[in-house]
Amino acid sequence: MRLLTALIPLTLAAALSSPAFAAGSMQITGHGEIMAAPDTAYVTSGVTSQGTTAREALDANTADMSAVIAALKAAGIDSADIQTSGFSVSPNYVYSDARDANGYQLPPKIVGYTVSNGVTVHVRDLASLGAVLDQAVTVGANTISGITFAVEDPAGLYNEARKAAFADAKGKADLYAEAAGVELGALALISEQLGGGQPQPYMFKAEVAMADRSAPVPIEAGQLTFTIDVNVNWDLEPGR
Numbered sequence: 001m002r003l004l005t006a007l008i009p010l011t012l013a014a015a016l017s018s019p020a021f022a023a024g025s026m027q028i029t030g031h032g033e034i035m036a037a038p039d040t041a042y043v044t045s046g047v048t049s050q051g052t053t054a055r056e057a058l059d060a061n062t063a064d065m066s067a068v069i070a071a072l073k074a075a076g077i078d079s080a081d082i083q084t085s086g087f088s089v090s091p092n093y094v095y096s097d098a099r100d101a102n103g104y105q106l107p108p109k110i111v112g113y114t115v116s117n118g119v120t121v122h123v124r125d126l127a128s129l130g131a132v133l134d135q136a137v138t139v140g141a142n143t144i145s146g147i148t149f150a151v152e153d154p155a156g157l158y159n160e161a162r163k164a165a166f167a168d169a170k171g172k173a174d175l176y177a178e179a180a181g182v183e184l185g186a187l188a189l190i191s192e193q194l195g196g197g198q199p200q201p202y203m204f205k206a207e208v209a210m211a212d213r214s215a216p217v218p219i220e221a222g223q224l225t226f227t228i229d230v231n232v233n234w235d236l237e238p239g240r
Contacts (some may be wrong), residue, residue, distance in 0.1 A: 024236045025188060026176060030169025032161035032228045038149035038221050041129055044085060045136050045144045046118025054089055054113040061115040064140035071139045072121055075132045081122035088116045118143065124152075130217040149221050158194065161228040165192070169232040177236070185235035195227040 047064040051057030072082055093108035100106060123129050133144065151157065177184050 024182075025233055026173055026184070026236055027231060027233045028169045028173045028176070030165040030167070030172065030230045030232060032163065032165030032168060032230070034157050034161045034164065034226045035223045036151060036154075036157050036226065037223050038151055039124075039126065040150050040152045041123045041126060041221070042148040042150065043121045043123060043129075043133065043144065044118055044146060045121060045133075045141045046086065046116060047140055048114060048116045048143055050092065050112055050114050052112050054091075054115070057113040057115040058089065061117055065117045065119075067139040068136050068141045069119065071135045072119075072132065075135055076125065076128060077121055077123065077132065081124070083120050084117070085120040086116065086118040088114075090114050116143070118145075126219075126221055130219045133217045133219075147219070149224065151224060151226075154226060157226045158228060161226050162192065162230070165228045165230040166190075166232065169230055173232070173234055181239040183237045183239055185237040187232070188235055189231070189233040191231045193229045195229060 045068065047061055047068060049057050049061035049064060051060055069082060073079065090113065091110040092112040092114055094111045095108045096106055098106045121132070123132055129147070133147075137144070173184055
């Protein structure tokens with residue numbers, strides 16, 4: 001009993017002289033962002049034709065679409081970079097306010113047909129993009145829904161963004177640790193979220209190309225942004 005009584009004051013004295021550090025952790029989010037010019041583009045182009053019969057509309061569409069595909073290949077586009085992305089045949093209706101003997105509105109009448117055929121084209125040489133668009137419209141393309149710019153191989157750009165994101169997180173963590181009077185310990189966890197760098201759409205209308213056939217369609221590719229966000233967890237240690 002005397003031994004136990006003697007140990008209690010010693011334990012209390014040790015606790016008072018050496019404050020205990022409650023183990024904890026710090027979670028910080030870092031952001032990294034890299035910009036780069038695109039080096040490739042995707043274009044969706046096609047032909048819409050009309051006729052009094054489905055056969056007539058299809059024949060006209062086939063002739064024009066064949067000319068468009070031939071022009072694309074003549075402009076240096078490889079067959080593997082041309083893919084059909086849409087095809088449809090649909091009736092054209094005329095609606096009337098006329099009614100039958102019972103007062104019901106008469107059904108619409110079919111007065112013709114529309115055929116649409118479109119392809120998605122991968123243009124690897126951006127310098128030729130304007131000329132490719134101009135030539136496609138010249139030979140018969142009357143629908144171009146847009147242009148999408150991209151980077152063929154973005155892996156290196158994302159890696160640079162990762163480095164920037166971690167450096168951002170580490171800088172914040174050092175700042176908070178100094179302000180709190182603690183030190184960063186072991187790295188416990190890293191997770192990431194990709195963002196940006198997605199293909200950038202550019203709207204284009206066919207009539208723009210037809211306005212002046214003496215010069216290729218002006219195209220500005222601009223730049224794409226590749227971003228990475230990281231969540232980093234550090235264990236904390238007592239300050240020294």
